[in-house]
Amino acid sequence: xxxxxxxxxxxxxxxxxxxxxxxxxxxxxxxxxxxxxxxxxxxxxxxxxxxxxxxxxxxxxxxxxxxxxxxxxxxxxxxxxxxxxxxxxxxxxxxxxxxxxxxxxxxxxxxxxxxxxxxxxxxx
Numbered sequence: 001x002x003x004x005x006x007x008x009x010x011x012x013x014x015x016x017x018x019x020x021x022x023x024x025x026x027x028x029x030x031x032x033x034x035x036x037x038x039x040x041x042x043x044x045x046x047x048x049x050x051x052x053x054x055x056x057x058x059x060x061x062x063x064x065x066x067x068x069x070x071x072x073x074x075x076x077x078x079x080x081x082x083x084x085x086x087x088x089x090x091x092x093x094x095x096x097x098x099x100x101x102x103x104x105x106x107x108x109x110x111x112x113x114x115x116x117x118x119x120x121x122x123x124x
Contacts, residue, residue, distance in 0.1 A: 001025075001026050002024075002025070002026040002027045002097070002112075002113045003024070003025045003026055003113070003115075004022055004023070004024055004095050004096070004097060004113055004114065004115035005022070005023045005025075005115055005116070006020060006021065006022050006093060006094065006095055006115045006116065006117060006118040007020070007021045007023070007118055008020040008021050008118060009092075009093060009118030009119045009120045010119075010120070010121070011121045011123060012085055012120070012121070012122055012123075013085075013122070013123065013124065014085060014086055014087060014122055014123075014124050015084060015085065016085050016122070017081070017082060017083045017084075017085065018082050018085065018120060019079055019080065019081045019082070020036070020079065020080040020082070020093055020095075020118060020120075021077055021078070021079055022034060022036075022077060022078040022079070022080070022095030022115060023075075023076065023077045024076045024077065024078075024097070025076070027097070027113075028073075028076060029053075029071050029072075029073055029076050029077065029078055030053055030071075030073040031053055032053055032097040032098065032099065032112075033050055033051065033052045033053055033097065033098050033099065033100055033101040033102075034050065034051050034069070034071065034078040034095055034096070034097055035047065035048075035049070035050040035095065035096045035097075035098065035101065035102050035106060035111060036048040036049055036050070036067075036069060036078075036080045036093060036094070036095055036096075037093070037094045037095075037096060037106065037108050038089075038091040038092065038093045038094070038120075039091050039092050039094070039117075040088070040090060040091040041090075041091070043091075044108070045094070045108040046060070046106070046108065047060050047102060047104065047105060047106025047107075047108065048060055048063055048067060048069075048080065048093070048106075049063060049067060049069050049080075049106075050069065050101035050102050050106065051069040051070065051071055051078060051101070052100070052101045055071070056101070057069050058101060058103075058104055059104070060104055060105065060106065061104075063082075063089075066082065066083050066084045066085075067080060067081065067082050067083070068080075068081040068083075069081075078095060080093065080095075082120070085120075085122045086122060087122045087123070087124060088122075089120065089122050090120060090121050090122050090123075091119075091120060092117040092118065092119050092120075093117060093118055093119075093120055094114060094115055094116075094117045095114075095115045096111035096112075096113065096114045096115070097111065097112055097113045097114075098110060098111050098112050099112070
């Protein structure tokens, strides 16, 4: 059974950092693209960025230069490093898997497998 489990969310002040993890089971991070999405309260889910099976990355404009996606094939885990966090980055963050990376702007209706999400709150 294919599963993705996010972890690493929490409370952080503006300007702070968090690293989210997306652990895969039942399939392999070096065979799939992993996308990160987020959903703020009362808003639709939106894309953050994606890492391809080969390791190339792409990001939505609003996180470029602040967020970095990486992966560790040996740990079968993808990561989202978030720096210089802003209150508008608050939301539930999800990882998803697909054969190919989402094109920017990322369509949250696509994706083969999804995690359950981890909550990030940036408070001042």
